Amino acid sequence: METVILAVVIAVVVLGAIGGLVVSGRKKKQLPPSPPAAPSAPATPSVTAPPAEPHIGEEAETPHDEERRTIEEVGLPEAAEAEVPTVTPEVPAVEVPEPTAGRLVRLRARLSRSQNTLGKGLLTLLSREHLDDETWEEIEDTLLTADVGVTPTQELVERLRERVKVLGTRTPEDLRALLREELLSLIGTDADRSVHTHNGIGTNGDEIPGVVMVVGVNGTGKTTTTGKLARVLVADGKSVVLGAADTFRAAATDQLQTWGERVGARTVRGPENGDPASVAYDAVKEGIAEGADVVLIDTAGRLHTKTGLMDELGKVKRVVEKHGPVGEVLLVLDATTGQNGLVQARVFAEVVDITGVVLTKLDGTAKGGIIVAVQRELGVPVKLVGLGEGADDLAPFEPEAFVDALIG
Numbered sequence: 001m002e003t004v005i006l007a008v009v010i011a012v013v014v015l016g017a018i019g020g021l022v023v024s025g026r027k028k029k030q031l032p033p034s035p036p037a038a039p040s041a042p043a044t045p046s047v048t049a050p051p052a053e054p055h056i057g058e059e060a061e062t063p064h065d066e067e068r069r070t071i072e073e074v075g076l077p078e079a080a081e082a083e084v085p086t087v088t089p090e091v092p093a094v095e096v097p098e099p100t101a102g103r104l105v106r107l108r109a110r111l112s113r114s115q116n117t118l119g120k121g122l123l124t125l126l127s128r129e130h131l132d133d134e135t136w137e138e139i140e141d142t143l144l145t146a147d148v149g150v151t152p153t154q155e156l157v158e159r160l161r162e163r164v165k166v167l168g169t170r171t172p173e174d175l176r177a178l179l180r181e182e183l184l185s186l187i188g189t190d191a192d193r194s195v196h197t198h199n200g201i202g203t204n205g206d207e208i209p210g211v212v213m214v215v216g217v218n219g220t221g222k223t224t225t226t227g228k229l230a231r232v233l234v235a236d237g238k239s240v241v242l243g244a245a246d247t248f249r250a251a252a253t254d255q256l257q258t259w260g261e262r263v264g265a266r267t268v269r270g271p272e273n274g275d276p277a278s279v280a281y282d283a284v285k286e287g288i289a290e291g292a293d294v295v296l297i298d299t300a301g302r303l304h305t306k307t308g309l310m311d312e313l314g315k316v317k318r319v320v321e322k323h324g325p326v327g328e329v330l331l332v333l334d335a336t337t338g339q340n341g342l343v344q345a346r347v348f349a350e351v352v353d354i355t356g357v358v359l360t361k362l363d364g365t366a367k368g369g370i371i372v373a374v375q376r377e378l379g380v381p382v383k384l385v386g387l388g389e390g391a392d393d394l395a396p397f398e399p400e401a402f403v404d405a406l407i408g
């Protein structure tokens with residue numbers, strides 16, 4: 001019996017002691033709840049252990065080691081891996097130029113702004129109640145001021161006089177239709193205005209890329225036009241190689257290369273002041289090797305009065321022709337230079353057969369009539385017009401859209 005009592009007393013004491021330990025343990029754990037741990041938490045927000053309020057009892061019994069394991073389990077390594085930035089090789093962005101169809105219509109606002117005097121001026125004069133000699137003279141002056149040229153102006157005035165006489169009433173619609181028709185016949189709607197970029201047959205009998213040479217006096221916009229034309233061709237799905245045969249001006253070569261890089265076209269360049277004919281030859285050779293569709297050759301600006309430079313241009317063309325035919329020789333004319341452009345055109349045409357004209361800076365002049373004059377002078381069509389300094393401001397020349405922009 002005594003033994004039993006002793007055993008019960010021991011059991012009570014032991015239980016009491018255990019109870020006391022548990023309570024003191026709880027108190028210890030509850031005293032510093034979590035504030036000290038909390039500040040360290042934000043350092044690694046994505047990997048913090050999940051329960052904010054862990055089970056007190058468990059926490060008290062959980063060894064410290066186990067907590068670390070739990071954090072590892074959350075996947076620190078993966079998180080760290082995810083944060084490693086992926087290194088991609090730097091590739092220059094290749095632009096996708098705007099399609100060329102309908103560009104002139106899109107750029108119509110620029111055209112009508114610069115050519116207002118011509119189209120609207122003519123319409124206003126033709127709408128006068130009395131079309132006397134003085135009025136016809138004013139019409140003639142308007143055309144001459146716009147650089148249409150003497151002979152085409154006289155022809156147009158004559159035709160308009162005849163047709164207005166026949167016309168009974170002169171409603172604004174009648175006059176607009178009549179003027180549209182006459183201006184269109186003056187500019188011509190039948191000419192082939194496409195830039196010839198199709199493949200040619202090389203001197204060795206194999207197919208070679210279409211070759212286009214861009215020529216003109218200094219500062220007319222040759223390099224810019226070559227770059228813009230490369231974009232037009234790329235937009236139309238063709239592969240292009242550029243030849244920087246303007247070896248006089250290092251900046252022109254860099255400029256051309258930049259244009260090319262923007263659309264993913266390779267530029268063949270030579271040493272500064274090197275032989276332009278040799279660069280042009282190499283460019284076509286590269287075009288053949290690459291199987292490119294078109295090779296565009298930018299030449300140095302040269303004054304038509306400098307015979308030596310003009311002879312050099314002839315040589316560039318002849319050297320290129322050792323590979324095969326040059327499909328297109330584009331003469332770049334600055335529309336703001338007016339009648340002087342015609343003199344240039346004549347000399348360039350003698351040295352290299354011009355096959356098409358690019359009229360640049362038409363956005364900055366009211367002298368759009370030069371289109372008529374230059375076509376008459378050279379007997380070759382205006383194929384492209386420049387209407388601004390923007391990369392896609394070169395448009396295929398469409399007579400209808402041009403005349404519509406003139407007369408509104």
Ligand SMILES: Nc1nc2c(ncn2[C@@H]2O[C@H](COP(=O)(O)OP(=O)(O)OP(=O)(O)O)[C@@H](O)[C@H]2O)c(=O)[nH]1
Nearest residue numbers: 218219220221222223224301360361386387388389
């Ligand atoms: N407003 C306007 N500016 C143009 C147009 N075309 C070219 N330009 C500008 O004309 C200037 C001369 O252009 P370039 O292409 O360097 O002329 P370039 O004929 O190659 O010059 P050189 O190599 O010195 O003979 C540049 O500032 C062009 O941005 C156009 O259609 N409109």
